[in-house]
Amino acid sequence: MGSPVSFVLSRMAACGGAAKNKVTVSKPVWDFLTKESPAKLTRLKEETKVSIMVDGETSDIYVLQLCASPPGGLCPARKALKALLKETEKELKKRSHRAGELLGCVAVLEPGGRGAAPGASASCSGEEEPERQCPICLGEIQNMKTLEKCRHSFCEDCITRALQVKTACPMCGRFYGQLVGNQPPNGRMLVSRDAGLPLPGYEGCGTIIIQYVFPPGVQGAEHPNPGVRYPGTTRVAYLPDCPEGNKVLGLFRKAFAQRLTFTVGTSMTTGRANVITWNDIHHKTNCTGGPQLFGYPDPTYLARVQEELRAKGITED
Structure with missing residues (x-):
């Protein structure tokens, strides 16, 4: 059996067949992408001019459906989505590996714990935690502003300017304000x-x-x-x-x-x-x-x- 976080992509011929707008992905990978890196998914949708929704599921996978018909067809959008899912899978594996290392450090720190070794260090590394960085300017956060719904933090000036361009969190894409679509008005x-x-x-x-x-x-x-x-x-x-x-x-x-x-x-x-x-x-x-x-x-x-x-x-x- 493969890795528990590996995803199974659609095996139908690329850009052909009745389900050319479908991609399958493991639940851990999709959940990680939508919760931890939703801005990447939003950017992909904007660049490829498609929308993506969960069309079905089994115990361990989601079936994703690509909707709309971009000028270049669905093939580039499917390729871009697959590439993003592969990138997400790698990141999820790295996170899982780091979590395992952290658990090892916690075991060392446990007083009298089985994993405690004589003379073991009281920390995994001697490095101090870096200052919090603003995701927009990449500098140290000045006059921290935390968005109410998603709790992401930025420099006050940075997020004020960003929300003037688009009323959504630059990190996760959650809207602040009212989004209005282009649905015909007389329905x-x-x-x-x-x-x-x-x-x-x-x-x-x-x-x-x-x-x-x-x-x-x-x-x-x-x-x-x-x-x-x-x-x-x-x-x-x-x-x-x-x-x-x-x-x-x-x-x-x-x-x-x-x-x-x-x-x-x-x-x-x-x-x-x-x-x-x-x-x-x-x-x-x-x-x-x-x-x-x-x-x-x-x-x-x-x-x-x-x-x-x-x-x-x-x-x-």
Whole structure:
């Protein structure tokens, strides 16, 4: 067996096959990347013009889906993502190795511990901890300013200037302020409930049915082809009518109000350009079929979609 943190990439022919927009990755690698280096993932999305979401999972891997259709196709984006995952795997291995060394030092320091050696040093190295460094200017932090939500710290002047350019943490990409998308402004979000329609995995409750309705329109200045018409569309999504499902419903309402749920672009399923498409907030469009068919059961879906929303600044508070 391989390393517990090694990831398994898609074995389908590069840039070919029905799943050319899929990449698989081990859970430890993906969790490490999204929690410790989210700025790298954000930069990759911006540079390749794609969005990435978790489309399914097993006990040890996630299935990632690349959404949108960049000018150069998905092949460069997949290669860039694979390279980032390899880099992340190496960093995770280094962290694990350093953690093992630190545990060895702790064992030496334990009074009377089995690992204590006669005359052992009271520290792993004689070096003092360096002064805290500002991630922006790379100098010693002056007038420390710590962001409230993510707790990353910077020089006050540095972070003030950075937030004037983009209202997000330069380290993790968490938004401070309200992100507004380019979803067509004349859509409607209709919600109904069916108490007699239980979803697999949520048999004790009914179902929330969300219907998104958009009439035809003309692309504005914020869209890929201003002045070009796009057809109308209707999409349906499902949530369990339980406390957690209703929490997600409230977040979906916020995302829709901020025009983040849809965008105008090229459909990943049909290849048609100038149409209304999903915009990187994962919805369940089927009641059954599991993650492979965008349905239930999917035990971690409600938690994952809240993380997707949180990355866009959509939270309960």
